[in-house]
Amino acid sequence: MIRFDSVSETCLMVHLADEIDLSLTPLVGRLASQLQADFPHQLIEIVPSYTSILIHFHPDKITERLLRERISLCHHQWQDKPLTTVGKSIELPVYYHPDVGPDLIPLAEAKGLSVDEVIALHSKQTYTVCAIGFAPGFAFLASVDEAIAMPRHAEPRLSLAPGSVGIANRQTAVYPAQSPGGWQIIGNCPKPLFNPEREPMTPFNVGDQVCFQPVDRSTFKSLGGKIWPHWK
Numbered sequence: 001m002i003r004f005d006s007v008s009e010t011c012l013m014v015h016l017a018d019e020i021d022l023s024l025t026p027l028v029g030r031l032a033s034q035l036q037a038d039f040p041h042q043l044i045e046i047v048p049s050y051t052s053i054l055i056h057f058h059p060d061k062i063t064e065r066l067l068r069e070r071i072s073l074c075h076h077q078w079q080d081k082p083l084t085t086v087g088k089s090i091e092l093p094v095y096y097h098p099d100v101g102p103d104l105i106p107l108a109e110a111k112g113l114s115v116d117e118v119i120a121l122h123s124k125q126t127y128t129v130c131a132i133g134f135a136p137g138f139a140f141l142a143s144v145d146e147a148i149a150m151p152r153h154a155e156p157r158l159s160l161a162p163g164s165v166g167i168a169n170r171q172t173a174v175y176p177a178q179s180p181g182g183w184q185i186i187g188n189c190p191k192p193l194f195n196p197e198r199e200p201m202t203p204f205n206v207g208d209q210v211c212f213q214p215v216d217r218s219t220f221k222s223l224g225g226k227i228w229p230h231w232k
Helices: 022-038 064-078 104-111 115-124 217-222
Strands: 003-008 011-015 043-048 052-057 089-094 127-132 139-142 157-160 164-168 171-174 179-181 184-188 209-214
Touching: 003 064, 011 064, 022 043, 022 052, 022 064, 022 127, 043 127, 052 064, 104 115, 104 184, 115 184, 115 209
Parallel strands: 089 209
Antiparallel strands: 003 011, 011 052, 043 052, 127 139, 127 209, 139 171, 157 179, 164 171, 164 184
């Protein structure tokens, strides 16, 4: 059952479910895209997530009531129809190596796997973008194979390299910029994933499909990758 919360005079939260369900991702993505198309000048920002959408709007250009009515209509029309993922496919190069993935060997040992098996299990999956947040361009991807799922570190590192590829339970992600972080880092993606001067600023949208392509050290460097000397 759809539920609305008035977060503020300019923000509306739309709840599509109370528990995470990846089958909802196409609906979340389609609804966010539809609202952007319907109200390109009335909305300031749309933030889709696993089971909800936060809508920041211009109160002098559109009322919350109109937003609720439009969302309810779309939900009613779509909820009983099968929605396939409409997002684009994205392939990201990843260099899996302890030099850029300090948790690669510890994770393999904890799971009773070889490093090659961890790499194969991580790179064979096609992941769905379920949410974008934490940092600009940071896409939460699901779902990681249970065989390599690991919780976050109890104490996050103070600084992670741009492009760090991490695992947190059954989620994976690429840190688009240098930042603190507690995920299990197993590799690095040399492709820039956030540029505030580019439109769009990030390649990701909720519902997109992402896969990782292992590359060797020379290819990693030729694509602009750097070995990070500052793990903390």
